[in-house]
Amino acid sequence: MNFDRLAPHYEWMETFIAGNRLQRARTCWLEELRGRQRVLSVGEGHGRFSKSFVARFPESEVTVLEASERMLTCAQRHLSPAAHVRWHHGNVLSWNTDLPFDAIVTCFFLDCFPPDLLATVVERLARCSAPDAVWLVVDFSLPARGLARWRARAVHGLMYTFFRLVVDLPARRLTPPDELLRGHGFELAARREFEWGLLRADLWRRTAR
Template identity: 30%
Template sequence: MPQLPDSGFTRVASFYDALARLVYGSALEQAQGALLPFLPRQARVLVIGGGSGWLLEQLLVTGKQLEILYLDAAPAMLERAQKRYRAFGQAHACRVSFRLGTEQALQPQEQFDVIFTPFLLDLFPPLRLRRLMSRLSAALAYQGLWLFADFWPVRQPPPWWQRQLARSMYLFFGLISGIKAKQFPSYGRHFSALGFQEKYSRAFFRGMVQAKVLQRPMPSVPECA
């Protein structure tokens, strides 16, 4: 069977969470958690690249009425998320569906109030990233929220230790998971090209990680003469 695109994280599913905590402590989880208060009380939410399901559990305990599509390209990650969901023992007001695939698995008519990209966008080289973000933008309702948590160094150029850590990370995941990117993307340029405006930002892990809320405003309506 041919390998699904972007499915290389299946190879690291059994130890990815432990490795992330070993290197970054709780910073990656803190960055994602900082975005949860921005979720509307009721919303259609796309989580793409959510991995083994930690974020899904956090969405369930918000007490909000969310219709969640959990989309992941790595079969082993999706299986782990489904297992965590089945084992979740608390009452919640969310409806959850799981889907295997990339952004290409989204249906043309599907629209979301919130798109959550947790440590996903750093994995792709510029051309692939532009296509990915363009497709996600098309699936986001106007005035919808893009919740972004990822490696985005505040200081530019980044300090030496952040550059070295990034090189090591890209080398490791390039060899193990087939990641094509070699450096952190120019996220700001991509978001600006799509018309998004930043509404919130907070830095973690000494400025190497950022959590951001971005929104594309409604197009202006010309006034009648």
């Protein structure tokens, strides 16, 4: 998958299609990151999460890991050079870090992966999380039943087809990461749904085993 081609268009497309809806989901648990010293945002994209994080907690540091160089450049444009951001151009599947993070943020990132790759991504991120880390997972979701489920299915169908054609997205459909997160010691602390359950913002907390 390579988001370089889409990078210059990502932000206006988001605004045109979804207005501020995705950003509301990205930032709904922002306050839960207060006091977290080492925050890692993976697959940050165009930088809207980091921009809000830095504006809210100017003294904290966020590490951004992003595989697309052009996305990273877009994100950097959003943030002042004085902001406490460590930028890494790299792939989560091969990136290594020594220090544990006390918060992981993945916005519209885990839903890019098919089940086998998702398991590896979650495993790698869990490995670089502190024993009391929190993990903000913001993604599309599939409601359990009813009209909302049919609506979400239609939106997912369009979305996955678009991203497969444009960025060669490896996922064909959404794989919920919940069981994988539980398997690495995280428990769901809070969940908010938006747009009839089409979007979901989860706060996961790791508990000592």
